[in-house]
Each structure stands twice: as C-alpha cells, then as structure tokens.
Amino acid sequence: MAGVGEAASILALANFAYDTSKKLYEVVSSFKSRRTDIREVQSSLTALVFVLQLVQQQILESGDECKYEPLRQPMQCCISTGEDMQKSLDACTQRSNDVHASIRDWLKMQFHGKSFADMKQRLTSYQSTLSIAFASVNIQDHGTTQESIEDMKGLIEGTKQDLIDQAEKVEEAIRDAAESLRDRLRADRAQIQGALGALKQAQQVANATRPGIMIKENRAGHDARAIFGTDILRPQFDLRVSNNTVEERATMAAGVHSTETLQALLKSSGKSELALLLQTLQSPLR
Structure with a gap:
C-alpha cells in the first residue's frame, strides 16, 4: 500500500x-x-x-x-x-x-x-x-x-x-x-x-455477548426510592450502572434482588445502607 x-x-x-x-x-x-x-x-x-x-x-x-x-x-x-x-x-x-x-x-x-x-x-x-x-x-x-x-x-x-x-x-x-x-x-x-x-x-x-442494560445518570430525589434490576436469579442480560446519584434519605439500588432485599429496599434507608447502595452503584454488575 x-x-x-x-x-x-x-x-x-x-x-x-x-x-x-x-x-x-x-x-x-x-x-x-x-x-x-x-x-x-x-x-x-x-x-x-x-x-x-x-x-x-x-x-x-x-x-x-x-x-x-x-x-x-x-x-x-x-x-x-x-x-x-x-x-x-x-x-x-x-x-x-x-x-x-x-x-x-x-x-x-x-x-x-x-x-x-x-x-x-x-x-x-x-x-x-x-x-x-x-x-x-x-x-x-x-x-x-x-x-x-x-x-x-x-x-x-x-x-x-x-x-x-x-x-x-x-x-x-x-x-x-x-x-x-x-x-x-x-x-x-x-x-x-x-x-x-x-x-x-x-x-x-x-x-x-449477552444483552445489556445500562443504568446511568439517574437521580433519586429527597426521600425517593429508585430500584433497578430483576428478581430472576440468573438473568439473561448484563446490568451496568454509572454516574447515578441520590439525595438525602433517598434509596437507589441496581442488580438482582431477592424478595427479602426488595422489601428491605422499600423501607427508609439509613446512612449506612445508603453508603452501601452507593458503593454497589460504583461497580458494573455481571
């Protein structure tokens, strides 16, 4: 050439x-x-x-x-x-x-x-x-x-x-x-x-490659709850999350959730739970 x-x-x-x-x-x-x-x-x-x-x-x-x-x-x-x-x-x-x-x-x-x-x-x-x-x-x-x-x-x-x-x-x-x-x-x-x-x-x-769902740039407002994902144990897709934010007393979660987890997430979250949820959101889920 x-x-x-x-x-x-x-x-x-x-x-x-x-x-x-x-x-x-x-x-x-x-x-x-x-x-x-x-x-x-x-x-x-x-x-x-x-x-x-x-x-x-x-x-x-x-x-x-x-x-x-x-x-x-x-x-x-x-x-x-x-x-x-x-x-x-x-x-x-x-x-x-x-x-x-x-x-x-x-x-x-x-x-x-x-x-x-x-x-x-x-x-x-x-x-x-x-x-x-x-x-x-x-x-x-x-x-x-x-x-x-x-x-x-x-x-x-x-x-x-x-x-x-x-x-x-x-x-x-x-x-x-x-x-x-x-x-x-x-x-x-x-x-x-x-x-x-x-x-x-x-x-x-x-x-x-499996189908993928991207959860990004969402905001959970004051006292709001934003839950993304599925209750299927082995979903046939990849869920990825990035740049999501939550305000005070808000709850946000993304992933595969058990019934018990869903019930817990629907309750008001304390500071420790909020920190855990934010930590989860920082890493893509496979």
Whole structure:
C-alpha cells in the first residue's frame, strides 16, 4: 500500500483509508452516472467513508489504539481494493476525456486479473467486514439488545458466505491465470482469508455477548426510592450502572434482588445502607 506501512498505527491506517476512500468517492460521484454499477459503488463508498470517520473519532477520543487493532486487517483490505479501483479508473480517464466513454471502459476493464464486478463485490464485502469488526469492538461498551446481537450474527454469516464465494472464484482464477498474475491473485486470496479471520473474531465476540442494560445518570430525589434490576436469579442480560446519584434519605439500588432485599429496599434507608447502595452503584454488575 502506498503511503502507509504494515507497521503503521491504527490511527494512521484509519486516516489513510479515509483519505483513499473519500478521494475515490468524490471522483466517482463527479461522473453523475445513473448506471446501477456506479451507484452501487457510490453506496459502498458512502458507507465506508462514514464508518472510517467514526473509527477516527473514537480512536482520538479513547486514546487507546490497541483496542481497535481488530480493525487493521479489514482496513487494509479496503485500502487495497480502493487503490485498485482508483488505478483502474485513472487508466480509463487518461485514455479519453469523454466521461461516458471512461465509465464504459472502466466497467469492461480487467485489472490485475479482476473485473470491475470483482472489485465492486470485494469493496462491498470488505466495507461490511470493517463495519462488523467495528461493531464488535464497541459491543461490550454499550448496552445492546438480543435483537441487535442476532442482527449482527446474521450480517456476519451473510458477509462470510460472500467472501467464501469470492475466495472460490479467486482459486479458479489462480489455476487459469498466466504466471505473471498468480502472485497478485494469491495476494487477493490472502486478503480474503484475512477478512474471514476478522469475521471469525467478531463471531466469537457476538457469541460471548449477552444483552445489556445500562443504568446511568439517574437521580433519586429527597426521600425517593429508585430500584433497578430483576428478581430472576440468573438473568439473561448484563446490568451496568454509572454516574447515578441520590439525595438525602433517598434509596437507589441496581442488580438482582431477592424478595427479602426488595422489601428491605422499600423501607427508609439509613446512612449506612445508603453508603452501601452507593458503593454497589460504583461497580458494573455481571
């Protein structure tokens, strides 16, 4: 990849991926083409630029680049495919000043053993892989529903099958290609395998994640009682609490409560009980 090395920081990689994708998006959009293939590429690039913008923002805000290391392989895949599309497009526009002729040539062009359709499918799959990897990094930081977890698993499975189909197509191309193209096609195969590895990691995160409920920034007023949680012994969700406050003679609790505990919490709390409740609220419950 021109402009960024394998050892680049995650933020540097995200910045480079963003710049590369945005530049390609702007060029493709300037054609103002209504062709379905071009509009599909625009859609994939729009989604890619959006998620990369979020990645940049979160890395800068968190200051923890290691957390986002699972995004490295998907971003490298997106960069490589974007560069291929840009180079093939440049070759077409250099041959003609006619936009329609350039688009027509681009749609018919073979570049490094790949057709436009191959590159378009690869871009869509890698964008989806990056979005999934990004979601898996964030899923533990926020409350999530069972429905959203199942949606994520469905997206993982669909993207995985698309990549497997593309990998099989590349295997066929390697067997039939001239020797001069085989190294490039093997690199394509390695990238697809890397994306599949990122999906496998995201699948493990999804399988290990339970729905979560976040209780935060609530206030129990004077003499009030605020009780959050369940009386089910082993709930199928994680309850997290933070930044909750209580006023004088107020009661607040979050967690799994027995009948006896609920009855006690409904009574007026003394200072010692209030301190205990506040201590409980300071730590997420698992």
